[in-house]
Amino acid sequence: MKSTLLVPFGLKDETLYEPTQVENGKACDCVCPACKKPLVAKQNAKTPHFAHSQDDNCTRGFETAVHLAVKQIIAEKMEVRLPAVVWKNPLPRSKEISKLYVEEIVKLESVFLEQVVDDFIPDIIVVSNGTTYLVEVAVTHFIDEIKQNKINNKKIQTIEIDVSGLKNGFTLVELEKAIYINKDYKAEWKYHPILAKLDFDVLQAEEKRIAELEEEERKEDEKFKKYRDRPPEEKLQLNLKYIGLTNQQMNSLKRRVFNNLGDVKEVVWQSAVLVYIAKISEAEGWEDGLSCYINLFDCFDWLQRVFDINPYHNDSEISTLMLYFKHLVQLKILKQDDGSEYELLMNKEQWAK
Ligand SMILES: [Zn+2]
Known part of the structure; x- marks a missing residue:
């Protein structure tokens, strides 16, 4: 498909020129x-530009000209x-953002164009104050995952200038x-050692946290499995012991619902619901006068x-x-x-009454 973006600069003797900086027409020699x-x-066009002298299929004239022009400008100037150094916490649930350094224009000691760095070719390599960047x-092509990985491995400070809006x-x-x-x-930092370190620390801590949660869950599942292997009467007695109720007191708290939960006896799962409520209120350090909420679905997940x-x-x-x-x-x-949220009104010491 032919691009609607016109060639803005022509190349003559390795330098870019605007259409009005050279002779008009074919004489431009670009x-x-x-x-x-x-x-x-095409100096007299509404928007002065260059056109290919013979109609051809070149679609990258605009993109390449802008790309080259930015490099030419940086090399001349x-x-x-350098954009501001802004750290965004990489965890999806986090909204933490902190600005570590403000934007600044730095003087360059050297500029290298299209020089190979191991296995990839950055657009420009610059050196400022002894540091390589x-x-x-980016005109239409932004740093992709493959290039980003190479940059991350090299650990060289990298910025991407986005001129795709031109x-x-x-x-x-x-x-x-x-x-x-x-x-x-x-423009944004695609690699900065401080940002990389902050990301690394956060992700490592998150990994540790997840591993600990999984270990906790595994231990709990083991406990649940032992519990499941007991006969119903023993399950009931364990539940009642936890909430401090007698069989008789539990009788006044249970309800005929004519449905089982899985194949668990009514009084067993109902006393387990009371255990769940007691656990939640204990975990939250609940006492009379404070609010504590019991979620029906969370309770169901736990019973499952x-x-x-x-x-x-x-x-x-x-529904049961x-x-x-x-x-x-x-x-x-x-x-x-x-909806599914219930507020706790009584602690377990009062349930029997
Ligand atoms: Zn072309």
Whole structure:
């Protein structure tokens, strides 16, 4: 497909020129920066530009010209505008952002164009104050995962300057302003040792946290498995011991719902619900006067794990559990708050009364 973006600069003797800086028409003596075929300068067009002198299929004239122009400007000016160093916490649940350094323009000691770094070719390699930086210029192609991995492995400070917003009709001077002065300069760090270290620390801590949670869960599952292997009467006695109730007291708290939860006896799973409520209130250090919420679905998930109930999230079993929650509301142990959330009104010492 033919690009609607016109060739903005022509190449003559390794230097880029605007259409008005050279002779008009064929006399411009410029070639296309991409395909190297002759160009004609169109000075009198509404937007002065270059066109290929023979119709051809070159589609990369705009992109290559802009790309080259940015490199030419940086090499001539011997300065680069380093964006602010901003750290975003890489964890998806985190919204933490901190600005570590402000944007600055630094003087360059050396500039190397298209020089190979091991197995890839950065657009520009610059040296400022003894530090080497890679500068990538994105017109239509941004740093992809493969290149990013190579940069990460090399651990060289890298910025990417985004000039993908450029449309037809700008001069070299305007391009220079865009990358040194304009407020809407779009550039970001693609590798910075401080950012890399902060990311590494956060991700390592997260990995450790997940491993600990998994270990905890595994231990709990082992405990649940031992519990499941006991006969129903023993399960009931363990539950009652945990909540400090006698069989008789439990009789006044249970409710006939004519449905089992999985193949677990009514009084066993209902006393387990009470264990769950007691566990939550203990974990939250609940006492009278404070708020503590019991979630129906969380309770169901827990019962599924304890009793190994399948299939997962069976509607009729959730309804069965809901009937028992309603019973606890009638007993004024819980108060329905909002949908599946129930507020705890009484601690377990008061349940027997
Ligand atoms: Zn071309």
